[in-house]
Amino acid sequence: MNRLIALAAAVFSDALRRRVLWVVALFALVLAAAIPSLPSYGEGVDDAVYREISLSLVYVAAMVVALVLAATRIPAELERRTAYTVLVRPVRRWEYVTGTWLGIAATMAVACAMFGAIVFATGWVVYGAPMPVLWQAVAAIWMEACVVAALCVAASTMLSAATVAVLALGFLFVAHVRADLLGGPGNPLWRFYPSLDTFNIIAPVAHGSGVSASYLLVMALVFAAWVGLLMLAAGAAFSRRDV
Amino acid sequence: MSKTPGGIAIEIQGAAKRFGGSKGRVAVEDVGLKVTVGSVHGLLGPNGAGKTTTLKMLLGLVGPDAGEFRILGEPNGPTARAYVGFLPEQPYFPPLLTALELLTLHGRLSGMASGDVAVRARELLDRVGLAGREAERLAKYSRGMLQRVGIAQALVASPEVVVLDEPASGLDPVGQRDVRNLMMELKDAGTTVLLSSHQLSEVEAVCDEVTILNRGRVSAKGAIDDLLNVAGRTSVRARGEARSLPAEIQALMEDVAVSGSVWVFSVPDSTVRTVVDLLDDSGWAIESVLPKRQSLEEYFSRMLERTESEVVS
Known part of the structure; x- marks a missing residue:
């Protein structure tokens, strides 16, 4: 466990110092502040629309950061040989990939908290009341970003950063079109489809009162299952690789 | 196997590695190596001789096609690697970390407590001439400074076995002398050193034994005096x-x-x-x-001129 924490702490420290995180945060801040002034926001602006657009913005920002951090991390460490001195320590390959993912997940937590704080504060200032339900969606976005990061980490043990990024974007697309492709739960393939729809709670958060605690628990279980499966695959693939 | 002087610190038997599948290039074939506890052992060979591949197989970075690898009696794996400090050729480190953070990471990966790592890291950075620079990001370090911090990370967990791949690479003459002195200090402290180097004068000055690789095979091995003294x-x-x-x-x-x-x-x-x-x-x-x-350089040059039929296993 100490080795996982040490690896995660190093990845976290390194990732927080990358410009991409802060550039995306600044971009999100500017856009979030601009949403209420869009032409469609006249008198009697609907705060639900604000929540929907701002959460979509958080989603895109989180996915960009997750892709940049996770798709490039291991390929860059192997190419620059910075992984050598780590892997010759008493570190198992699965610990290396899991520690890397944990560090990225922690960075994503900071990033999502930052993005969430921006849209929360902007909404409070503009509409005069806090919107705590936003945090449910921010948590869901963080989980989905972490699943995408796990996919990137797993794939990057075998593929180049560019290939991983394309693969992850393709996965994100496929993972959100289950209903369009299969119709509904009546389709026998429905349960086996690699969907991330569980994490898409922007609509109930924006236009309703959010989701129940039991749904949040299901979401956490789905998150754990995805990450566990991908980390197992990553550890198995990386343990066979010559570096 | 014994960790006491005279025992075997590193043992490689029948190591083989081919890159690119069954019809690919043979990198290493039937390489054997024994390093005595507390000695400094040189691993020599021209470019492409198989030195780095042999070291990588020993340290678990590359999976061998055949062979046995033991460090202080332990088969290669995480337990064996706990005894080892490694400096790769041209070490690169995460540029956004500081030297102190880097050493802390490596110390903790080796099982050291956080408090002990901090003390040891500052002591080592002082020893390699980087005192006062520990809070700077590694992106600002010169090539020579990275080599020095690389040596510090190899030693952070006080390893019993140190594997150095071209440790003097990128260092000025004073730095090269410091590295040579450091190896002698390690030897005096009973640490086993496996040194891969192109600098034959360095090898001749510090090594007790050498193994010379050529075309993926062992061409010569033995005590350096036995190899270099001209009989009769x-x-x-x-x-x-x-x-x-x-x-x-x-x-x-x-x-x-x-x-x-x-x-x-x-x-x-x-x-x-x-x-x-x-x-x-x-x-x-x-x-x-x-x-x-004869000088090691003379011996090395003559050895490389031999035909492959004279290569010994």
Whole structure:
């Protein structure tokens, strides 16, 4: 466990110092502040629309950061040989990939908290009341970003950063079109489809009162299952690789 | 296997690796190596000889096609690697971390407590000449400074076995001398050092034994004195005002070098007594009489010129 924490702490420290995180945060801040002034926001602006657009913005920002951090991390460490001195320590390959993912997940937590704080504060200032339900969606976005990061980490043990990024974007697309492709739960393939729809709670958060605690628990279980499966695959693939 | 002096610290048997599948390039074939506890062992060879692949297989970075690898008796794996500190050739480190953070990471990966790592890291950074620079990001470090911090990370967990791949690479002469002194300090402290280097003078100065690889196979191995001493001949160094040596000696001597009034030459061992007496009788001052020894560079060059049929396993 100490080795996982040490690896995660190093990845976290390194990732927080990358410009991409802060550039995306600044971009999100500017856009979030601009949403209420869009032409469609006249008198009697609907705060639900604000929540929907701002959460979509958080989603895109989180996915960009997750892709940049996770798709490039291991390929860059192997190419620059910075992984050598780590892997010759008493570190198992699965610990290396899991520690890397944990560090990225922690960075994503900071990033999502930052993005969430921006849209929360902007909404409070503009509409005069806090919107705590936003945090449910921010948590869901963080989980989905972490699943995408796990996919990137797993794939990057075998593929180049560019290939991983394309693969992850393709996965994100496929993972959100289950209903369009299969119709509904009546389709026998429905349960086996690699969907991330569980994490898409922007609509109930924006236009309703959010989701129940039991749904949040299901979401956490789905998150754990995805990450566990991908980390197992990553550890198995990386343990066979010559570096 | 024993961790006490005289035991075996590193043992490689029958190591083989081929890159690119069954029809690919043979990188290493039937390589064997034994390093005694507390010794400094040199691993030599021209580019592409298989040195780095051998080290990578020993350290678990590359999976071997065949062979056994043991460090202090443990088969290669996380347990064995706990004994090892490694400096790769041209070390690169995460540029956004500081030297202190880097050493903390490596210390903790080796199981050290956070408090111990902090103390050890500062001590080592001071030792490699980076005191006061520990909070700077590694992106700001020069090539030589990265090499120094690389040496510090290799030593952070006080390893019993240190594997150094070109440790003096990128260092100025003073830095190279410091690395040489460091290796001697490690040896004095009982640490085993496996040194891969192109700097033959460095290897000759610090190593007790060497293994020479060529084309993926072991070409020569043994104690450095045994390899470099020329059997049956003795080197004589004498000073005198005469313009030439006595005729009887001239008939025996080879490899003659003259610098001012100093003559250095070699003679057969069996004639040393006679030669010394002749020099003495002729008024020459004898400065030294030593077993004739070739430089490692000479030995290395000759060895590489041999045909593959002379390669030994």
